[in-house]
Amino acid sequence: MNALLSVKNLSVSIGDKALVEGISFDLAPGEVLSIVGESGSGKSMTAKALMGLLPPMASATGTAMFDGANLLAPHSKTPRGTGIGLIFQEPMTALTPVLTIGLQLTEALESHGLCSKDEARRRAVDMLDRVGIPDPAARMRQYPHELSGGMRQRVVIAMMMLLGPRVLIADEPTTALDVTVQAQILDLLKEIVRETQIGLILITHDMGVVAEMADHVLVMKAGKAEELGPVRDLFASPAAVYTRDLLEAVPRIDAVSTRSGLDTQTLLSVRNITKTFQTRGALFKSGAAHRALDDVSFEVRRGETLALVGESGSGKTTLGRVIARLTAADAGQVMLEGTDLTGLNGRDLQTRRRAVQMVFQDPYASLDPRQTVGRTIAEPMIIHDTLTKTERTQRVESLLDKVGLSADMAQRYPHEFSGGQRQRIAIARAMAARPTLVIADEPTSALDVSIQARVLDLLEGLKQSEDLTMLFISHDLAVVRQIADRVAVMRNGRILELGPASALFAAPKHPYTRALIDVAPVPDPARKRGKRPVLRGDYPTGPLREADVGHWVAT
């Protein structure tokens, strides 16, 4: 078969610093090629080089034959849009905020002289319909901010497909989306490839997405190709050591859980928590109310890891913040070892609060950039303990050692560390207060998969050695499966299902839980999957009923 796009020895460099070195691959019509790698592996640079969208300082060498021309030759012009289209990761920023959807869809058709204004409009409406956007004619007059993230990504896909490209490059097209929306967008892309026989280059870091979508996979590391091959071979018998490590680091939602619910005493008891956020209205007018938490009750047992799972807007983060008393609840109680935290103030609150510590999602934002790491870790001790300076320094050093960093790093500042190291520092800071309960809010979502695996191991180890109880907040079911003893599934501020991890994953009792598990991509290309379940809006959300021992489901 003739290749649509044939890349040989593609390299990108800025000055004498090589960002991409010697990448080669072929792309056939109707084929999906995945480029996989962690941040900084050069996968996005490869895409930009093919599009001719490299930053001015960067230059590309090698050959990329498309339609009889070398895209990388000096002064060559990539047929952007009409030949090769590009979709970015973040649908929230991929559309110009001040222009209507309609204008953004039709402008390129007109500018390329492909058709008249009226014809462009008609084609745009048709295409919006094809990518599954309801009421497309009305959408044409809307602005990007009036559409949800999933809808915007559909608009971007429609925008690119309108121009009839033969190759589409999608750079992490679903990373910023919820798992149910991700499934819909992946299905759409698959359908487009099958129907139009375009070649799709799918750039991603998610092995689950790769297994589901790709025919061939190119694994990149530090600008170089580690491995290129058919997806089944690559998953079944990875040739490169790096690929093997990468696959091993990926948490599996279909893994066999060895965990069982512990049956010990209750540490934390959350009772009927309700929280409503008032959106700001104008002068003399009240805004709308958004119920973030709606009568939420559950218990956490000493020594266990309870995961709160849900999509964005489910209330899981708010719940974590309410328990840590970072956000005040409107009603309900948070009982920690018999004391109600919601009623405490001043000194009492400060003393009790040390028992509950948080680890946040973004380690770039959660550390003070102007304090040394040592000072950041020492701060909880200064507040809560009466230690001498030497004792504090010793404890900071031992904490750094515990999280796998070296003691001499205490004098450095956060910007000198990588994302994974920063998250270790954030964990050390939480441990410095000697908490009984650690609330980890998406602690690995901002990290690469290999680093994620190591941070999860660290949390697990600390939990054992420091006798901790953990509340683990995440949207990623595979990670939850790996780390949680029990799982609570949340949606729209309510818990829909709560039970032991093994039972919940093996036999979900609530339809929403089942849908969430079904749509999550599994890193196994051999796994057959039926039609995706359609997510409905009308799930049972009533009070929890015990369906099995310790397994509660909303009725």
Next chain:
Amino acid sequence: MWRFLGTRIAMGAFTIWITTILVTLLIHAVPGDPVQIMYAQSQGTTPEQIEEVRRSLGLDRPIPVQYVMYMERLLQGDLGATIRGGQPVLEVILQRLPNTLLLACAAMFIAIVIGVPIGFLAAYREGTLTDIALMIVAIAGISMPHFWLGLMLLFFFALELGWLPVSGNGWLNLILPALTLGLSNAAIFARLTRSSMIDVMSQDYVQTAFAKGLPKALVLRRHVLRAGLLPVVTMMGLQFAFMMGGAIVVENIFSWNGVGRMAVEAIFQRDYPIIQGFILTFSVVVVCVAIAIDALYAVLDPRIRRS
């Protein structure tokens, strides 16, 4: 959008109300007896006359009563009469206000016409010699005080070359003061436009526009410029207030017959009613401009317009 504008108008009215309180208090903020100071320079005023002035200005009453009296007159459009000459203050101000607004608008026009294209060019050529050279000029422009730049322009174009008149109130006379006021602001706009454009050009939506194969000129005009000019519009509102302030200095250099020049004269003569009227007028103008800018912003940004 109407709710947004309604909020802005209510906040503007509140600002003006605060100003009226401050303006009433102003007369007492000066150490010593205001009436004594007012008449310190004039010969032969009797204590009876001073007492009479004090009563007519209402300065013998408690401050809250003074405020109510002031507001009562204000709501009838009466800003009092000047100490020298006894003319109605409102009339004196309205006579000169158009001149100041004309100067400020001309300066704003110059600032934008020069500043925005320079900033755009610098952003487009980011990191090149052109960019660096333009930004050095811009820093120099910002650093130059009005009174110095004004005197230099006056010296060069009016005295040495004789192209433009030194002072007066004709159209030709407008050029030098407007340049003085406009050039330093052009530098501010150039820098702001540059940073805003650079920010927008790195956005995904600009890359997406390029990925659609749109020609560069169209991407810049349609996708970059509209979004990139939003901060510039905000800055226009803020700078207009500064320009009104700058006008006080510039009007005096070029003897331009605006409210700024009037205010300086009034300050030297301790003519409190004029000073009070000037401050109030000034705040009304600034508030009106701010509201107009907010309205313009809403028109340009659908996220505000359609909320």
